[in-house]
Amino acid sequence: MERLKEILRGAGVFEHGFVSTAEMDFLQAVRDMCEVNTCGKYDKLWSCPPGVGTLEQCRERCRSFAQMLVFSGKYELEDAFDYEGMMAGMRQFKQVVRGVEAGLRPYVNGYLMLSNEGCDLCEACTYPDAPCRHPARAHGTLEGYGIFVSELASAAGMRYNNGPNTVTYFAGMLFHSFLFET
Ligand code: SF4
DSSP states (O other), X not given: OHHHHHHHHHHTOOEEXXXXXXXXXXXXXXXXXXXXXXXXXXXXXXXXXXXXOOXXXXXXXXXXXXXXXXXXXXXXXXXTTOHHHHHHHHHHHHHHHHHHHHHHGGGBSSEEEEESSSOOSSSSOOTTTSOXXXXXXXXXXXXXXXXXXXXXXXXXXXXSOOOTTEEEEEEEEEESOBSSOO
């Protein structure tokens, strides 16, 4: 437990929790929200619908692991309309996710990382003309997998909303078990 907390703290994680994949829902309604394309990533990356695969394929991929480590990053905003602050927080959280991945990779036998806002590994994604350059390191999105993030946070015992003038981002690492005691 201490080793895990140390890695998460070191990466800048705010809160974390665990959810069994058997208890997770994968909803077409969430995928439908991706299609509205508010983020501009729909049909642009292998990590997002439709490139990430069907809802059924995403569900099967997740359920091939036993559980998800859910973790969050909380960032301060000047006010509720601070778009630049939200984008800065989003970029910081991407680094947090990479930090968690680097810290935990030696302690898991296989994993799948789902993050916020699509894969950011390459400057330009190969989608749809060529296969993904780094399939083992590409991060799919929670929403792209049909996961309703506020419900996931609740199932993991975490706060989805952390008060006025803050933004909270979430990610999830699917794995079987850690090679140290949690
Ligand atoms: S690793 Fe590169 S090619 Fe693969 S999904 Fe991410 S950005 Fe696209």
